[in-house]
Every structure is written in structure tokens, then in C-alpha cells.
């Protein structure tokens with residue numbers, strides 16, 4: 040038998056004769072072991088494309104591909120829109136009134152949004168839309184999010200997964216010409232109904248159905264669908280004029296072909312169609328964007344209602360997944376980046392002006408720690424948002440990176456907003472018009488749940504889809520194994536399998552060399568201060584490629600059920616992506632030295648997470664022998680990287696406590712309030728605190744904590760005392776919280792009363 044040399048394998052030069060000896064038995068057993076995959080799973084896996092995520096999966100990313108990519112930018116028209124209509128819209132919004140008084144956007148805001156075509160940001164100009172880039176779309180949502188989450192969600196939904204996007208990509212010409220101009224100018228309000236009570240995360244298990252039949256439509260007998268559905272949680276449903284509906288189509292009478300079950304289909308149903316019911320409103324986490332259920336029984340629509348026409352019957356899942364691959368990378372990451380930037384700006388300012396124990400709370404290390412985290416997270420998240428938008432604007436539909444973005448962005452928003460709430464103490468807990476954070480905190484679970492709930496996305500999607508789509512060989516191998524024609528399948532498999540083996544051997548050597556030298560020999564662009572970060576990332580990419588291969592080899596299809604392991608590997612991939620984005624931001628912004636501590640903080644934190652996740656994978660991989668080898672190769676000296684040094688965290692915190700270009704870069708493009716609003720008060724007090732810092736310092740040094748006493752003792756002049764009085768007043772306005780008349784909070788009873796059961800239990804001492 041001819042021997043296969045390592046070199047043959049590495050070069051992929053395996054002859055046809057070897058195939059019989061080596062490939063056929065591997066092919067046969069791999070085919071038997073291949074987990075069954077439903078059509079919907081396959082379509083979800085195949086959706087979108089790959090890009091930098093695939094480069095990371097090679098284990099040897101080519102950094103020039105990342106660095107050569109053009110940065111996301113705005114056109115002059117997009118900039119003008121942000122400075123014009125978006126600024127005006129923000130000025131019209133009063134979040135407290137929207138949430139607690141109106142429980143809706145005011146009519147003038149709805150009109151403004153429609154008139155300025157906010158609902159048509161993604162619709163091309165030829166159909167009357169704004170035809171904006173992904174980055175412009177993201178910037179608009181980001182700015183509105185800092186003002187009103189309900190408004191941001193209202194604007195984002197028609198521009199995200201839904202009728203508009205589906206029509207643009209899959210609609211017939213007639214559908215596009217009819218619907219797109221009407222959606223762009225707000226004559227039609229769309230919503231998209233996928234989720235039903237029984238089918239949430241497993242949306243493909245829906246029982247909503249459409250049966251092909253003949254029926255009467257506009258006085259004519261036509262072929263159509265009789266659709267029955269019950270959907271819930273549908274954003275904009277209560278005000279929608281057109282429903283995008285996902286249901287399973289059936290043709291029991293074979294009116295269009297031999298197949299009975301046609302599969303998931305998406306159609307447009309006008310809400311004034313007889314039989315369409317829109318239910319009462321849901322109230323998601325007290326966010327008052329319109330959301331509610333809808334149902335219908337045997338609602339008849341012609342086949343033309345199917346998006347893309349009758350030939351798209353049964354293709355709905357594929358269409359949805361490909362639309363999700365792009366949309367998920369824009370809206371929620373923009374909202375999350377806005378939340379983190381707002382947390383950074385306000386928490387830094389508040390920690391500067393709020394004093395306890397006679398000094399600003401921002402000088403306590405306990406406060407510096409969350410402040411540093413918020414600052415680093417703001418840098419990282421916005422970097423990733425920009426990079427993802429840049430990829431989308433280059434024409435990519437990156438399914439894996441958009442899943443990373445959705446879950447990581449919302450998760451990091453959650454932690455940054457929690458930190459911000461903690462630093463603000465009671466100020467952010469007390470609700471009212473002066474509270475600029477509380478509502479954002481309530482909104483967090485919405486972001487976590489929608490567009491693929493985070494637990495599912497982290498545990499199942501990121502690594503599961505990433506491994507198959509981004510791995511250099513796995514997808515092709517799986518396609519070969521699934522090939523019904525055995526000979527063809529073997530041929531395809533043979534071509535790729537030995538290249539995979541060669542790749543794996545090289546990866547093991549790479550991971551070994553880079554790990555044992557602490558990444559010092561790993562490749563990096565010649566890029567000065569940040570080269571060490573590239574080296575570490577190159578090292579971890581090699582380890583990730585190796586560990587992924589071994590996990591896939593030892594667990595095969597079982598990895599799908601080993602969600603905790605898959606989640607950890609997904610976390611490593613996510614870190615590699617986010618950290619690449621931070622490095623790219625540093626370059627795109629012209630290597631701002633003052634921002635280097637933030638970049639370093641992101642890197643140190645990310646490296647630490649990667650090391651911890653690897654250690655947990657090694658500790659839990661069922662094949663203990665392989666786990667030991669993996670640990671020996673990749674963590675020869677233990678899980679080495681510690682979290683950022685305290686001095687670095689303090690430095691990052693300081694960047695939020697002082698005005699600087701770095702602080703402005705981190706928080707650029709936010710709406711900072713007007714008049715006596717809470718945010719505007721905070722901005723004013725912060726500016727005064729900075730201006731008067733030399734006077735305040737003189738007082739502190741003299742251990743005099745009241746400017747009145749300082750004035751009396753001659754330590755400060757009259758003018759200085761006036762300035763301190765103005766600062767004191769401004770700070771008092773920031774620290775103030777709202778209160779309400781009892782009957783404003785409880786209209787039915789003027790005074791809070793205890794019910795009889797509680798009174799009885801108190802008098803007997805029972806708890």
C-alpha cells in the first residue's frame with residue numbers, strides 16, 4: 040500500500056489510488072456519524088456569508104485583510120440627515136411623557152417620522168426611500184436610542200427584518216413597485232409575525248398554516264391561500280397596516296404541484312383584509328413601543344401575496360435567515376452601543392460632581408473599577424459596531440458575526456448599564472423625568488430576548504454556525520457527506536478531507552509554537568505600540584482553530600448538545616472578533632495615543648476571558664486524553680492572562696472623569712438633552728465642576744469643605760465664592776430626584792392603605 044507522507048497531506052496532493060485505501064472507510068464512517076439535519080437547520084446554517092470570522096477560524100489571520108478594509112463612513116447627505124431631521128426628532132421626544140403619560144409616541148412624532156422617511160432608511164431612493172448605508176442606519180438608531188428607546192425601536196423595526204427588507208431582496212417587481220414607496224413614506228406601517236405562543240426560539244416549529252385553494256378576491260375567483268395564524272409579541276402590530284406573516288404552506292389538493300407540504304412561506308396580508316384580528320397591546324418591560332398579538336382564521340389572500348410570488352412558496356425560512364444575517368448586525372448593536380456610550384458619559388460626569396465623604400465619588404477605587412469597565416466597553420462595542428457596518432456596506436451578509444454582535448452587544452450593554460446604575464445609586468433608581476438611565480435599564484431585557492434570545496444565540500448559534508460556515512473545510516466536508524450520489528460524494532470528500540488533515544497538522548504546530556513562546560513569535564503587522572496585541576491574537580486564533588478541530592473530532596454531532604462547551608468556544612470566537620475590531624478602530628482613528636489605555640484594557644480583559652474559557656473547555660471536554668494534550672499545547676504554563684491591572688482600570692476611569700478628546704470620541708453623536716432635563720443639568724454641572732476644579736482643590740488642600748467658610752477665612756475671593764455657589768446649585772439640581780403626589784401614582788386612593796390580611800398578620804406578629 041502506498042504510504043501517505045505528511046508532506047503529501049500538507050500539500051493536499053493525495054492521489055486517486057490512496058482514496059480507496061484511506062478516504063473510503065473514513066467517508067463511510069463519517070457519513071454514518073453525520074448528525075441528521077432538518078431543512079430549516081440547513082437553511083439557517085447556509086444563510087449569509089463569511090468574512091473576517093472565517094479568517095479567524097483559519098488559525099492564522101491575515102491582518103492586512105482587516106487593516107486594508109475601508110472604515111465605515113457617512114456621505115454628506117447622511118451626515119446632513121443626522122444633523123437635521125435626527126436632531127430635530129430627538130428635540131421632539133420627551134421619553135417620560137411617552138412612557139408614562141401617553142404610553143405611545145405623540146401624533147406629531149409619528150407624523151415627523153413618516154414625513155422624513157425614517158421608516159424608509161433601507162429602501163432604495165428609486166422607491167422613495169433614503170437608501171442609506173448600514174453605517175448611517177446604525178448612526179440614526181444610535182442617536183435616537185440615547186433619547187427614547189420606544190422611538191428607536193419604532194424606527195428600527197420597519198428597517199430591520201420585515202416586509203421592507205424581504206421585498207427588497209425577494210419581492211417581485213410589481214410587489215416592489217406597489218409596496219416599497221408606501222412603506223418608505225409611512226403610508227403603510229409594517230410588522231413581521233414569526234413568533235407564536237407555541238413557537239418562540241424554535242420558530243420553525245410554528246403551527247400557523249396556509250392552505251392553497253381557490254377563493255374569491257376582489258370579485259374574481261383566483262388561486263390563493265387560506266391562512267390561519269396566532270402570533271404574539273409582534274412589534275408595531277397594533278398600528279400595522281400590513282402584516283408580514285410566516286406560516287407553513289400546504290397544497291392538499293395538488294393545485295400547484297405534487298408536493299403537499301410546501302414549507303415555511305412568507306406573505307403580506309393587509310390588516311384590513313376580512314378576518315385579520317389585531318389583539319390588545321403587550322407592555323414589554325414598560326417600553327411603550329407598539330407591540331401585540333395578531334390572529335386570523337381562514338383569511339384568504341391571492342398567491343400574489345406571497346413575497347416573491349408563487350415560486351417562493353416554501354422558501355420563507357431561507358429568506359428570513361438571509362435577512363436576519365444582515366439586520367441583526369445593525370439595529371440592536373446600535374441601540375446597545377448607544378446605551379453604553381450614554382452610560383459612559385453620564386456615569387463619568389455624575390461620579391465627578393457627586394461628592395461623598397467630601398470628595399467626588401469618582402476618586403474611590405470602588406467606583407473607578409466599574410467606571411473603567413464602562414469606558415473600555417464603550418470603546419470596544421463601538422469599534423465592533425463600526426466594523427460590522429463596514430462589512431455590511433462592503434456587501435457582506437455575515438451571519439456569524441451578526442449573531443456575535445447581537446448577543447455580545449446586548450450582553451455588554453446589560454453589564455455597562457448595571458454598572459452605571461450602581462454608580463448612580465438612588466439617583467438612577469428613582470424614576471421620573473429627571474432620571475436619564477432607569478428606562479434604559481428596563482429596556483435591556485428586550486434587547487436580550489429579541490432577534491434570537493441570547494442564551495440560544497450564545498450556546499447554539501455562534502460556535503455551531505461558526506464552525507460549519509467559517510471553518511476552512513468543514514462545510515464542504517459536510518456537503519460531500521450529505522451528497523446522495525455516493526461516488527460524487529466520495530470524490531468531493533476526498534478533495535477536501537486530506538487538505539483538512541494537513542491544515543490541522545499545521546495548526547497544531549502553530550498553536551504549540553505560539554503558546555510555548557507566550558505569543559512572542561506569532562505574526563503581527565509592523566505597527567508599533569499595538570504589535571504585541573496582534574501577536575497575542577494570532578496566538579489565540581491558532582489555539583482556537585486547534586481546540587475547535589479537536590472538539591469537533593472528538594464530539595462530532597454531540598457537540599450540538601454540549602451547549603456549555605459550544606458556548607465557551609463561541610465566547611472565544613466572539614472575543615477574537617471584538618478585539619480585532621478594537622485594533623481596527625485604533626488604526627482607523629489614526630492611532631490616538633490618548634486612547635491607548637482603553638485599547639489595552641479591552642485587550643487584557645479579552646485575553647483573560649479567552650484563557651478562562653479555554654481552561655474551562657479543557658476541564659470539561661469528555662475525552663480526557665485529548666483535553667490533557669490540548670492543555671499541554673495551549674496553556675503550558677496555566678491560564679496565564681490576568682484581568683487588567685488596577686492602574687490600567689484607574690486610567691480608563693479617569694478618561695471619563697475628565698473632559699478630553701478621548702471622552703468626546705467615546706460619546707460622540709449622543710443627544711445630550713435640553714433646558715432643565717436631567718441630562719442637560721448633568722452636562723452643565725460637569726462643565727462647572729471642571730471649570731472650578733482649581734478652587735475646589737484649594738479648599739480640599741486646606742481641609743475646608745464649605746465654600747462659605749473659605750470665603751469667610753479669605754481663602755477664596757468673592758468672585759470665586761460666587762462660582763462655587765453656582766456649582767453647588769448646579770450639582771444640587773443633578774442630585775435632585777422626582778417625587779409625585781400620592782394620587783398621581785395611585786389614582787384610586789389618595790393615601791397608601793394596607794389590606795386587611797396584612798393588618799391582621801401585623802397585629803398577630805405573623806410574617
Ligand SMILES: Cc1cc2nc3c(=O)[nH]c(=O)nc-3n(C[C@H](O)[C@H](O)[C@H](O)COP(=O)(O)OP(=O)(O)OC[C@H]3O[C@@H](n4cnc5c(N)ncnc54)[C@H](O)[C@@H]3O)c2cc1C
Nearest residue numbers: 231232233234239240272273274323488489490492494495
Ligand atoms: C419586546 C419583544 C418584541 C418582539 N418582536 C417580535 C416581532 O416583531 N416579531 C416576531 O415574530 N417576534 C417578536 N418577538 C419574539 C422574540 O423573537 C421571541 O421572544 C424570541 O424568539 C424568544 O422566544 P420566547 O420568548 O418564546 O422564548 P423561548 O423560546 O421560550 O425561550 C426561553 C429561553 O430558552 C432559551 N432557549 C431556547 N432554546 C434553546 C436552546 N436550544 N438552547 C439554549 N437555550 C435555549 C432561550 O434563549 C430563552 O432564554 C419579540 C419579543 C419581544 C420580547
